[in-house]
Amino acid sequence: MAAQLSPAQLQALMARLNHQGGTASSPPSLDAALKLSPDQLGSAQGSSAVAQLVQALSQGFDPSPEQRRKLVSAILPAASFALDHAAPPPHLLHLCTLLKLVGRSPAGTEELARTDGLAALVRLGGLARAADLPPAGEGDSAPTPSSTRDDEQDDDDDPAAKAARALSSLEEDPLSPPEQEALRCLANTLTLHPSAREVFPDVLLAETDQHAALRGLVRLLGCKGAGFLAGRLLFLLTSRPSELVGELALEGECVLVMQQFAERYLAIYHSESHRPSLTAGTPSLDDILREHLKLAYNLMLQYSRAPPVVPEGFDKPSPSAGASAGAAASGKKRFRRPREKSGASNSSSPDLGAADDASDAGSAAAAAAASAPGAKSPRSLAQKVVDAVKGSTSTPGASSPVGSPSLGASKELGTQPAGSSSAAPAEPSKAAATEGGSSDSLSLTAAQLFLPLFRPYLILAVSLPPAVTSSSPASSSSSATSPQPIKDPSPVVRxxxxxxxxxxxxxxxxxxxxxxxxxxxxxRISPDDGTVLRGGGIGSLGERLVELLHGVCEAYFPADRAPPSPKAYSARDRDEPRTLVPPCGPDEWIPSGEGEAAKVDEILGPVMLLLRKLSMLGEAQFVFRNVLFPPDLDRSTPIDRHPSLAGHLVRLLSSILLPNTSFGVGEFLYNLCDRSPEQLSRTIGYGNASGFLQSRGELIPPPPHEDDGGQKGPRINPITGAFDSPSSAAAADDDDEPPMSEEDKEREAERLYTLFERLQRTGVISTPANPVEQARAQGRFEETSEEREAERERVEREERELEQEVERDLREWKERRARRVES
Structure with a gap:
């Protein structure tokens, strides 16, 4: 009997038997606990039954959904009774632990996800008490928001001393054990019950004590142990647009706590003797930082989707400001400039030692000049740029100046997210139309609220090891020449x-x-005069992105090897496996149906979108173009056959399994070519660029063959972007290429048909774009049968016979005419 069951059936049978056995062998403490009233269960009278039940659940007892439902209904009021009547701490801890253990399954715990259940867990978690704790970090050891910046310039201070001060400034967990268990249960409930995330903001807004629970979460965010729970709860709270998102952003305390924690983390990381403390403990400082980063992402994303609100300190524009905003915003534009306008010559790279207008030496003068009437201060310039970019969506009537962060201002934020209430990302074709970036990006005005996080998170992204197995930061200077394969990038860096x-x-x-x-x-310090190098090049972020991109490509689809098992796209490929010659495309390397494509796309997608952002800056655009496509680029082989980073990018551009990465690569290369379809086709070849240009609706006719620079020499093939070899050039001139055989035509047609069917099933193209479907709809494509094939052969035979008869008659006429002329 057992041998006839499949593994899935055996697993289901064992689960059913285990469930029946667990129900039948319920511990006596369960019945004893359910017989008590909530008051009795919350007092010392029920302590024995609760303790035994906690022990049974810890040892593997799995209640049925109905038993869980009864337990939740009894424990919630019992825990509230115990809290109100100051029950002994062990008993309250057992009640909260029992709630956590029961709440690990969504079946039967629906009451925890309702308003009353969430409110009870918030109260048991002690968030209101945490809100009244004195501010942490008031001593001399507390770092200032600019401590990380000052530490980089202060060579007299020992990194170990900085790390010791950062460790001492981290506050210990102020939560009691029962409160920790209650917050864990709350986090599990919000994770397992998506509907609870919609109710949770209303629960916090319903509080009468000025949102004490929300302030308590922010207060716990920077603590050692509680920072993980607070970060997870705030992350779940900000997974949807709500009024509390605006309050968290406008209040500023949440951003300040995350900034200070990141700076303390960096101070500890830069000391080798204190670095092991980052991964010590459960949860560790690494775990807390990851929750902070996820929270910061959610907070900025949801705030960007809300109607714009001018932060404190921004002047409300006058009615006439909108008319002149476009001219003022375009007065200083550094984005998507051609090479001749980016301050760089055609033969040399930009001067990396040149100081920018906003260098440290001129920052004081710029600040003084900003206070003068009519000066272009960063704030006034930001407001003008926002008015010019946002247009009607950011009219002065839609945004009001904020004197003090209040709920009244934040209510406008969460009611109607900009564009749409859906949280789904924009389609690549739609996102491509917005050249300035995604519709979910922060505006310049809103970015002012989160600027304290930019530099610490930038340092985290470029200073920490790029891979999990790395023990020390990798050298950015050698990443482009000798990339190391990166299979698993660091979660913190990502x-x-x-x-x-x-x-x-x-x-x-x-x-x-x-x-x-x-x-x-x-x-970086200039070796010539000792000044700090400002701007130019691609900076540390660009170098880290190139390092990650090249390392991940070499790990998942190396250019010097071919996949051991080529994929079969047709029946003929299954019978006669194809022979692959490296380098091969990413879709040849990624196995189908194993989830690896989604993993690689999740890694490379953000990297390419950030590279796209950098390529919009004139300085970075020039450097990226010279690094990837230098003037002495080897054109003896097509670009997609290069083992370099440029070859990886071109191969990624045609990937079907990595849609987000392919879109980012296309936009990145398009920016490097000054957003010109002609220049993109000349740079990477028309055959490689045509698919991307077609998706943008900018497909151009293929360019003709042209000489290299108008001089004698090999011609550049406009389709491949490589030099034509002498043999291929002669073949193109003489038009002596052998025609395809019927077998080759049949094989190619079968491959194209399979490819279009795959594209249609994956949603890459719509049905009208399939030429097979178009031909069938227009009557130009019909299924063949033996009768139709015989009829076609008969017609062809009659036509050949008729042609032969005409030729014979013509030949006979010519012969008769020739005889008459001779006679």
Whole structure:
């Protein structure tokens, strides 16, 4: 009997038997606990039954959904009774632990996800008490928001001393054990019951004590143990747009706590003797930082989807400001500039030692000039740029100046998210139309609220090891020449890069190099005069992104090897396996149906979107173009056959299994080519660029063959982007290419048909775009049968006979005419 069952059936049978056995062998403490009233269960009278039940659940007892439902209905009021009547701490701990153990399954715990259940868990978690705790970090050891920046310039201070101060400034967990268990149960409930995330903001808003629970969560965010729970709860709270998202952003305390924690983390990381403390304990400082990064991403994303609100300190524009905003915003534009307008010559790279207008030496003068009437301060410039970019969506009537962060201002934030209430990302074709970035990016005005997080998270992204197995930061200078394969990038680095995605590319216009995309971290000193190098090049972030991109490509689809098992796209491929020659495309390497495509796309997608942002800056655009496509680029082989990073990018551009990465690669290369379809086709070849241009609706006719620079020499094939070999050039001139055989035509047609069917099933193309479907709809494509095939052969035979008869008659006529002429 057992041998005839499949593994899935055996597993289901064992689960059913285990469930029946667990129900039949319920511990006596369960019946004893359910017979008590909530008051009795919450007093010392029920302590024995509760303790035994906790022990039974810890040892593997699995209640049925109905038993869970009864337990939740009894324990929730009992725990509230125990809290109100000051029950002994062990008993309250057992009640909260029992709630946590029962709440690990969504079946039967629906009451926890309702308003009363969430309110009870918030009260048991002690969040209101945490809100009244004195502020942490009031001593001399507390770092200032700019401590990380000052530490980089202060060579007299020992990194170990900085790390010791950072460790001492971290506050210990102020939660009691029962409160910790209650908050764990609350986090499980919000995770297992998606409907609870919609109710949770209303529960916090219903409080009468000025949202004490929300302030308590923010207060716990920077603590050692409680920071993990507070970060997870705030992350779940901000998974949907709500009024509390605006309050968290406008209040500023949440952003300040995350900034200080990141700076303390970096101070500890830079000391080798204190670095092991980052991963010590459960939860560790690493775990807490990851929750902070996820929270920061959610907070910025949801705030960007809300109607814009002008932060405190921004002047409300006058009615006439909107008319002149476009001219004022375009007065200083550093985005998507051609090479001749980016301050770089055609033969040399930009001067990396040149100081920018917003350097440290000129920052004081710029601040003084900003106070003068009519000066272009960062704030006023940001407001003008926002008015010019947002247009009607950011009219002065839609946003009001905020004097003090209040709920009244934040209510406008959560009612109607901008664009749509759906949380789904925009389609690639729609996102491609917005050249300035995603519709979910923060505006310049809103980015002012989150600027304190930019530099710490940038340092995290570029300073920490790129891979999990790395023991020390990798050298950015050698990443482009000798990339190391990166199979599993660091979760902290990935989370920091994801957070940076929310900052707008126009950040350069807001505050100069103090929050620049292109700054070097740590700062680089010029060997000539000892000055700090500002801007130019691609900065540390660009180098880290190139390092990650090249390392992940070499790990998942190396250019020097071919997949051991080629994929079969047709029946003929299954019978006669194809022979692959490296380098091979990503879709050849990624196995089908194993989830690896989604994993690789999740890693490379954010990297390419950040590279796209950097490529919109004139300085970075020029450097990226020279690094990937230098003037002496080897054109002896097509670009998609190169083992270099440029070859990886072109192969990724045609990937079907990595849609987000393919879209980011296309936009990145398009920016490097000054957003010109002709230049993109000349750079990577028309055959490689045609698919991307077609998706943008900018497909152009293929260019003709042209000589290299108008001089004698090999011609550049406009389809492949490579030099034509002498043999191929002669073949093109003489038109002596052998025609395809019928077998080759049949094989190619079968491959194309299979490819179009795959594209249609995956949603890459719509049905009208399939030429097979078009031909069938227009009557030009019919299924063949033996009778139709015989009829076709008969018609062809009659036509051949008729042609032969005409030729014979013509030949006979010519012969008769020739005889008459001779006679």
């Amino acid at each position: 989370a920091a890069l994801n957070t940076l995605l929310n900052f707008p590319v126009e950040l350069e216009e807001l505050s100069g190099w103090s929050t620049s995309w292109l700054q070097y971290v740590p700062s």
